Structure formats: structure tokens, C-alpha cells
Amino acid sequence: MNVQDQEAAGSASPLSAAVEERIRAEVGRYPQRRTGLLPALKIAQEETHFLPPPVIARVADMVGVSHASANELVTFYSMLRTKPLGTTVVEVCAQLPCALRGADELLGLLAAALEIEPGDTTPNGAVTLLRSHECFGACNRAPMCVVNDEYRENLRGKALEAFLAEVETAAGLEGQTS
Amino acid sequence: MSSAATERFDTDTPPPYQPVLLCHPGRTEPVALDEYEYRAWRKAQEMSPEQVIEEVKGSNLKGRGGAAFPTGLKWSFVPKIEGPKYLCVNADESEPGTFKDRELMEIEPHMLIEGILIACYSFGARTAFVYVRGEYRTAAQRLENAIEEARRAGLLGDYQILVFRGAGAYICGEETALLESLEGRRPMPRSRPPFPAVEGLYGRPSVINNVETLVNVPHIINRGAEWFKALDPKIFCLSGHVNRPGNYERPLGSLTFRQLIDECGQGVHGGHQVKGVLPAGASAPILTADKLDTLLDYDSVREAGSMLGSASLIVLDERVCMVRAAARMVEFFRKESCGKCTPCREGTTWLHKVLTRLEQGQGSEADLDLLLSLSDEISGKVLCALGDFAVSPVVATVSQFRDEYLAHVRQGRCPVGSWAE
Ligand SMILES: Cc1cc2nc3c(=O)[nH]c(=O)nc-3n(C[C@H](O)[C@H](O)[C@H](O)COP(=O)(O)O)c2cc1C
Ligand code: SF4
Ligand code: FES
Numbered sequence: 001m002n003v004q005d006q007e008a009a010g011s012a013s014p015l016s017a018a019v020e021e022r023i024r025a026e027v028g029r030y031p032q033r034r035t036g037l038l039p040a041l042k043i044a045q046e047e048t049h050f051l052p053p054p055v056i057a058r059v060a061d062m063v064g065v066s067h068a069s070a071n072e073l074v075t076f077y078s079m080l081r082t083k084p085l086g087t088t089v090v091e092v093c094a095q096l097p098c099a100l101r102g103a104d105e106l107l108g109l110l111a112a113a114l115e116i117e118p119g120d121t122t123p124n125g126a127v128t129l130l131r132s133h134e135c136f137g138a139c140n141r142a143p144m145c146v147v148n149d150e151y152r153e154n155l156r157g158k159a160l161e162a163f164l165a166e167v168e169t170a171a172g173l174e175g176q177t178s
Numbered sequence: 179m180s181s182a183a184t185e186r187f188d189t190d191t192p193p194p195y196q197p198v199l200l201c202h203p204g205r206t207e208p209v210a211l212d213e214y215e216y217r218a219w220r221k222a223q224e225m226s227p228e229q230v231i232e233e234v235k236g237s238n239l240k241g242r243g244g245a246a247f248p249t250g251l252k253w254s255f256v257p258k259i260e261g262p263k264y265l266c267v268n269a270d271e272s273e274p275g276t277f278k279d280r281e282l283m284e285i286e287p288h289m290l291i292e293g294i295l296i297a298c299y300s301f302g303a304r305t306a307f308v309y310v311r312g313e314y315r316t317a318a319q320r321l322e323n324a325i326e327e328a329r330r331a332g333l334l335g336d337y338q339i340l341v342f343r344g345a346g347a348y349i350c351g352e353e354t355a356l357l358e359s360l361e362g363r364r365p366m367p368r369s370r371p372p373f374p375a376v377e378g379l380y381g382r383p384s385v386i387n388n389v390e391t392l393v394n395v396p397h398i399i400n401r402g403a404e405w406f407k408a409l410d411p412k413i414f415c416l417s418g419h420v421n422r423p424g425n426y427e428r429p430l431g432s433l434t435f436r437q438l439i440d441e442c443g444q445g446v447h448g449g450h451q452v453k454g455v456l457p458a459g460a461s462a463p464i465l466t467a468d469k470l471d472t473l474l475d476y477d478s479v480r481e482a483g484s485m486l487g488s489a490s491l492i493v494l495d496e497r498v499c500m501v502r503a504a505a506r507m508v509e510f511f512r513k514e515s516c517g518k519c520t521p522c523r524e525g526t527t528w529l530h531k532v533l534t535r536l537e538q539g540q541g542s543e544a545d546l547d548l549l550l551s552l553s554d555e556i557s558g559k560v561l562c563a564l565g566d567f568a569v570s571p572v573v574a575t576v577s578q579f580r581d582e583y584l585a586h587v588r589q590g591r592c593p594v595g596s597w598a599e
Contacts, residue, residue, distance in 0.1 A: 029340065030340065031262070031305065031380060032361070032362075032380060034361060034362035034363075035342070035360055035361060035362050036362070037362035038344075038345055038359065038362060039342070039343065041345075042312075042343070042345060063362070065362065069362070069363075072363075072364045073345075073362070073363075073364065076347060076364050076365070077312075077344075077345035077346050077347050078345070078346030078347065079312045079313075079344075079345040079346035080345055080346075094506075095274045095460075095506065095510060096274055096275070096418075096456075096460060096492060096503060096506045096507055097274060097275045097417035097418050097423075097492050099506055099597065100417075100418045100419055100492070100494065100498065100597060101418070101419075133509050133510050133513050133514075134272065134346065134348065134510070134513075134514075135272065135273070135274035135275065135276070135459075135510075136313050137271050137272070137276060137277040137279075137280045137311070137313070137314065138277060138280075139274070139275050139276075139277055139415070139417035139418075139423065139492075140277055140415070140416075140417055140423040140424045140425065141423075142417070142423070146313065149313075149315055150315075151316075
């Protein structure tokens with residue numbers, strides 16, 4: 001542990017010891033510590049689910065950059081989140097190749113099943129539905145979505161039915177759809 | 179993970195092309211070390227670095243990341259000076275319609291590693307970064323596993339390959355933004371010069387190469403420049419309204435758009451007609467159906483009025499509303515603009531706003547001129563190519579489908595319904 005880490009460790013950290021250890025190892029992998037900033041923020045987010053200011057500050061201190069420098073990344077990258085989302089995050093790809101194969105319809109079906117608008121979270125905090133303008137590199141298996149970082153592809157026919165049921169279950173809404 | 183895309187087909191006319199890069203059709207699991215020989219890597223180490231560069235130069239391999247810059251020439255620009263040099267592998271693959279690097283990394287990680295090692299050897303790098311887009315978790319994990327396999331087998335020597343995961347930003351695929359991202363800064367493109375070959379990662383000489391570019395390299399070393407030059411394999415990502423979308427490897431210039439759609443994609447979905455094809459994802463002008471007999475190579479596509487770029491072909495059938503398609507693509511560029519240049523940041527916001535109102539039937543005829551003048555304000559007046567990418571769907575559709583735009587204005591609504599199959 002370097003001096004900076006020891007000082008920072010003195011105050012209560014918003015991160016667990018295990019996560020801090022992973023961050024230290026990650027930062028040490030690279031020719032320059034700052035390269036580890038983005039990976040460190042992602043590791044922190046795995047534990048805290050989103051990145052509130054105290055977490056950003058702690059990661060910045062560990063990497064040895066200003067809080068502003070870390071914040072600049074958090075507000076830039078779409079995979080870094082500044083607000084809490086539902087336990088399950090369903091992100092539908094709505095970029096052109098998927099849209100040509102039913103992405104808008106998929107998004108509509110999910111919104112109806114979850115009884116929320118894209119961008120919203122179910123009132124019980126279980127599921128967030130997002131519409132992505134980004135292509136996920138799965139256009140050959142469209143339409144698709146990403147569920148908590150996992151790709152769900154070829155969502156049509158029986159696979160689509162099963163998927164809708166799964167999402168309703170995750171939202172605690174099973175059996176309510178007509 | 180199902181992949182109908184890479185199945186062999188059962189037609190027997192003419193002799194089917196044997197893929198070199200996607201050489202395990204239908205496979206879903208990665209090729210492991212016990213199935214892969216590092217023959218080219220051994221052979222390259224018996225050559226001098228200069229000989230390796232000459233071989234790659236002679237092969238005429240052009241960068242597959244979009245700009246088609248000659249790879250051997252790029253390597254030769256790295257100054258022969260002491261101290262660290264870096265190879266940065268561009269695996270950010272975020273262009274709409276592009277999914278070839280994903281398949282290469284998921285199925286052929288050792289082919290990529292071998293290409294990386296040979297490239298590093300040629301211009302004197304000992305460390306390579308592979309910048310994998312954050313969403314490609316499977317690809318990044320498989321690549322890391324393969325690197326570990328190769329390391330354990332003693333194949334890496336004193337070379338180090340680091341997998342770096344992005345976090346959702348298309349601009350990181352632009353090579354200088356990628357360097358900024360690797361340095362832990364906001365990924366905003368740098369102005370050039372200095373070029374990365376001289377001052378790249380950490381201010382050191384660096385080469386940025388696409389994944390598909392590098393997987394060609396072992397084959398060039400194994401079979402020679404002449405063999406490669408005669409073949410020139412390229413992966414075409416085929417998506418949109420075709421019966422069988424997927425990655426198809428064919429020699430550049432060996433088939434037309436129509437042949438790719440009919441023979442590889444097994445035709446347009448539902449027997450519909452092609453209205454247009456985007457040859458390079460959202461980033462190059464759409465070509466109308468009368469251009470379908472254009473050969474798929476860089477020069478022919480340019481002569482036809484577009485760019486082959488990363489060869490991500492999106493097929494749009496006759497039912498597609500071109501205003502809506504343009505709006506969808508421009509929405510992408512608006513959200514992915516890094517914001518550094520005012521014309522790009524503000525211009526893409528305006529383009530999207532105007533396209534959206536036109537699509538909803540609330541635009542006016544004057545909006546068409548507004549779109550063109552806004553495009554003019556961006557094109558050539560910004561720091562990186564994203565600005566030009568952003569205007570291409572606008573200019574190409576306004577000029578080629580003007581009547582369709584006007585129909586939206588006159589009818590006060592989109593004359594087309596749903597655009598999905
Ligand atoms: C906005 C933008 C996005 C880009 N995205 C990618 C990408 O995802 N992958 C890639 O290899 N090249 C991408 N490029 C091209 C790179 O800047 C660079 O030319 C390429 O990686 C060089 O590799 P090559 O010579 O092997 O083709 C992009 C360029 C721009 C302007
Ligand atoms: S052209 Fe757009 S994306 Fe490129 S540097 Fe300027 S603002 Fe950023
Ligand atoms: S457009 Fe949806 S994955 Fe490419």
C-alpha cells in the first residue's frame with residue numbers, strides 16, 4: 001500500500017476491502033496508473049451499482065487523480081451510471097439494423113408488459129427499461145437487448161414469449177398480462 | 179449463442195470459397211491453443227523485423243477499421259528509436275451494423291494474438307493493448323483466456339498483451355480518442371500532427387490497428403505476400419432485411435452487392451425489393467437499388483458514390499421510410515458526438531431535431547435546405563471523421579429521396595407505416 005492509499009483508507013471508504021484490493025491490483029497492471037482509472041470506476045460500480053460522488057472521490061484518490069478527472073469519465077461513458085437503476089436493467093437496441101427487424105416493436109411489448117415507459121423503472125424498483133441508440137454488434141441476431149450486461153438475441157417467436165414472461169417475473173408482475 | 183450466420187451452405191455451384199479468417203463456420207466455442215499452431219509467429223521471428231514489414235507491405239493489406247490505410251506502410255512509419263512503443267488494437271467495434279471483430283475474438287482469439295505478436299515484433303513494441311468495447315464481455319473474456327493459454331505455453335516471451343475494456347462510447351473507436359481513453363482521460367480526439375506513429379500512447383510511438391486487420395497478418399506470413407494479394411479476404415457484415423444476416427468472408431472485388439445479398443444473405447426478406455444498401459454502417463452514403471451490381475471493393479464502392487469502410491452492409495427494403503432511417507442514424511451521431519467541436523455538437527443536435535419533425539409530418543419544404551446547409555457547416559470543419567459520418571445519411575437521403583421527404587411535408591405525416599419485416 002502506498003502512502004496515498006494508507007491515508008485514504010483512514011476515513012471510512014464507501015467500498016469494501018475486497019473491491020479496494022481489486023482496484024489496487026488493476027491500477028498496478030498498467031504502465032501508468034491513470035490508465036486504470038476507467039477500469040477502477042467499473043469495478044467500483046459492480047459493487048455500488050451506480051457512482052455517487054463519495055465513490056467517485058474514493059476511486060480518484062486510490063488512482064491518484066483529481067476528483068474532477070474521475071467525474072469527467074463518469075459523466076461521459078454510457079456504461080458508468082450516476083443514478084441508481086432497477087435490479088434488472090433491460091436495454092433494447094433501437095439502432096437501424098435492429099429497428100429494421102422489429103426493435104421498436106420489442107421495446108413496445110416490453111413497455112406494455114412492464115407497464116412503464118422506456119427510461120423508467122417499475123415502482124417496486126425491480127426492472128428498468130432502456131432504449132439504446134447504440135448498436136451492440138449483434139445485428140445478425142436482431143432484435144436483441146442487453147439484460148444486466150448479458151446479450152439476449154433473436155427475440156422473436158417462442159424466444160420472445162419466454163423472454164417477456166421472464167421479464168415480468170423479474171418485475172414481480174407475472175400472470176397479470178392478458 | 180446460436181449462429182446460423184456462419185453455417186456452410188448447401189449449394190454446389192461454383193466451388194465454395196474457403197474462408198481463411200472465419201475458418202470454423204458454425205462454431206460457437208473459441209478455438210483453443212491445442213487446435214491452433216503459432217506457425218506464423220515462429221516463422222516471423224526467424225525473419226528480420228524489416229522483412230516482416232516488407233512482406234506485409236507487399237501483400238497490399240489495407241486497414242479493415244474503415245480508412246483502408248496500407249498496414250505495412252503504417253508500421254514502417256514508427257521511428258526506430260529506443261524506449262517503449264505500443265500496439266493498440268482497436269476492438270471498439272461500435273459502428274451500427276458491424277459485428278465481425280466480435281466473432282473473430284469470440285471464435286479465433288489465437289489468430290488475433292498471433293497477429294498482435296507479429297505486428298509488435300515488426301516495429302519494436304513489447305506491449306499491446308486490446309481496446310475491447312465494454313459491452314463485448316464474452317469476447318474480452320475469451321481473449322483474456324487465450325492470452326493466458328499462450329503465456330503459459332511460453333509463446334509470449336517478453337511480450338505483454340493487455341485487454342482493456344471500454345465503457346460505452348463510439349468515439350473511442352477513433353484512434354486518438356482511443357489513446358485518450360487508454361490514458362484515463364475523456365476520450366476526445368486529438369488534433370494531428372503529431373501522428374500516433376510518432377507520438378501516441380503516453381507520448382510514445384504507437385500503431386493503432388483494427389482486429390480484422392491483424393488476423394490477416396499470420397496468413398500473410400505463412401503463405402506469402404503474393405498469395406494474399408491475389409486473395410484479399412474481407413469479412414462483410416450483412417444485416418437488415420435479408421433472410422440470413424451474418425458475417426460472410428469473401429475476397430474483395432469477387433462479388434457484387436447483389437450477389438452478397440442473394441447468395442450469402444439468401445435474398446431479401448419476404449421477397450421484397452431492395453430500396454437501398456448502406457455499405458459502411460451509418461457512416462457512408464446509402465446506395466440505391468440501381469447500384470446493386472457494383473463490385474464490393476474499395477474503389478468500386480467509391481466510384482458508385484459511397485465508401486466500403488468497415489464493410490457493414492445494411493439492407494433496406496422498399497417499405498422503409500428513408501426519413502425515419504436517416505433520423506435513426508443521426509440520433510446515433512448526435513448522442514455519440516464527443517462535443518469538442520461546436521459544429522459537430524450543435525449541428526448534429528439540429529439535424530436530429532429537423533429530421534424528427536420532418537418524419538412526424540411537421541416539417542416544411544425549407545427544412546430540406548436547412549438540412550443541407552447544416553450539413554455544410556459540419557462537413558470538413560471539425561476535428562474528426564464523426565462529423566462527416568453524421569452528415570452522410572442526411573445528404574444522401576435528401577438528395578436521392580427528395581420526393582419522399584416532400585411527401586412527409588405535403589401529407590403532414592409519414593406516408594409509410596411500420597418498417598420492420
Ligand atoms: C468516429 C470513429 C469511429 C471509429 N471506430 C472504429 C472502430 O470501432 N474500430 C476500428 O477498428 N476503427 C474505427 N475507426 C477508425 C480508426 O480511427 C482507425 O482508422 C483504425 O482503427 C485503424 O486501424 P486499421 O488501419 O487497422 O484499419 C473509427 C474512426 C472514427 C472517426
Ligand atoms: S467532430 Fe464531433 S466527435 Fe469528432 S472531435 Fe469534433 S465534436 Fe468530437
Ligand atoms: S443495431 Fe442492434 S445490435 Fe446492431
